[in-house]
Amino acid sequence: MASLPVLGQVKEAKKQAKPMRIGVIGAGWLGGTVGQVWVRAGHEVLFSSRHPDELVSMTRQLGPRASVGTPRQAAEFGSVVLFAVPYAALPQLGRDLRTALRGKVALDACNPPPGRDDALAREALTHGVGPTSAKYLPGTRLVRAFSAVDATAVEASSARQSGLLAVPIAGDDTPAVQVAAQLVRDAGCEPLVVGNLAAAIRFQRGGPGFRANTTLPELRRLLGLPEKD
Template sequence: MRIGIVGAGWLGGSVGRAWVRSGHEVMFSSRHPERLRSEIRNLGALASAGTVAEAAAFGPVVLVATPYAALPDIGPEHAAALAGKVVLDATNPWGGEPLQADVERDGVAITSARLLPGTRLVRVFSAVDASDVEASSLGRGRKLGVPLAGDDADAVETAARLVRDAGCEPLVVGGLASARSFQRHGPGFRANTDYAKLRRILGLTESA
């Protein structure tokens, strides 16, 4: 699969490297792609670096791992490139932002979907630390449980597959509204634990 990463910092870089190791073709992007090229050179031919616009247009799946405050610009600037794509939202607001009132009222996932209209948004990789993703992808210790939520069933299935391809175990929590349970201050935020314990933390039954 061809996957673009918008925001190839600590988290985006860790997830992207895991995907490359799984055989996916990944374009990493940032405001300074020339710096990224030297950083990803050892990943081989499946990894490339480009601008945000190039990553948004690269493939059918785009991981967004930027600061949350960037979303109001990313949405309109790259609307055509992102339209209809599976967008994996790993962003997190940290308070004191202009969007904080919207986040508190509607939740992060619903707010993100509004800021990235026309996309098939799945909230994923937002509640885990990059170091835990990398350890899990390399088989160090227990396999990391990763919560995800989305309203588009096919997009959620794609996201779950990519969580597995990153060496982690996906836990589908429900629709976008349910992502409150693993946003900041929710019980699943930065739980950084295995699938079974994550289910217990989130109060999910086996039939959920």
């Protein structure tokens, strides 16, 4: 995973964001990109993956607010935890990290792969990815976030002042959704709250909001949501 360039156009709102401790589980292209932008916005981020040693060179460039560890260390470190792993990994992570994750805001950016016909993928297709993820990450305050956008679109938006990327989010816990919305803003994007976890079906794979990678007015139009007053 390549490191992001230094962002010269960091927005003032991001500089003033209240710092949070965030664990990133799955620091590949999406998790790594979003996490790097958060570090530059002033948050403390612990990046983790199956091969944490491979992340050291990237975090060294980010300074003291970035660190590397195991998924368990990321879950214990963050008051917010971003999941950006293959969807099939969620059930085991939920079992292994249940105690560490209890009560925490979990941002779920994971998607079942296209064409997959296993039991978990069928369950997510039948019941919706949001409710299915919540089932396998029990005890968390789960919000679907960053699941419908590309890392390259997030990276580009973080360096712009206008025409920002709209990121659809959905969750059942209102304060957790508010935390997610702020972190979307801190990543240089604009949040669009679509509804509860069941409503996240509208921006999962196959839905009109999936990989739209567009602005807030256009995403509202695609999802049939009214313009904000």
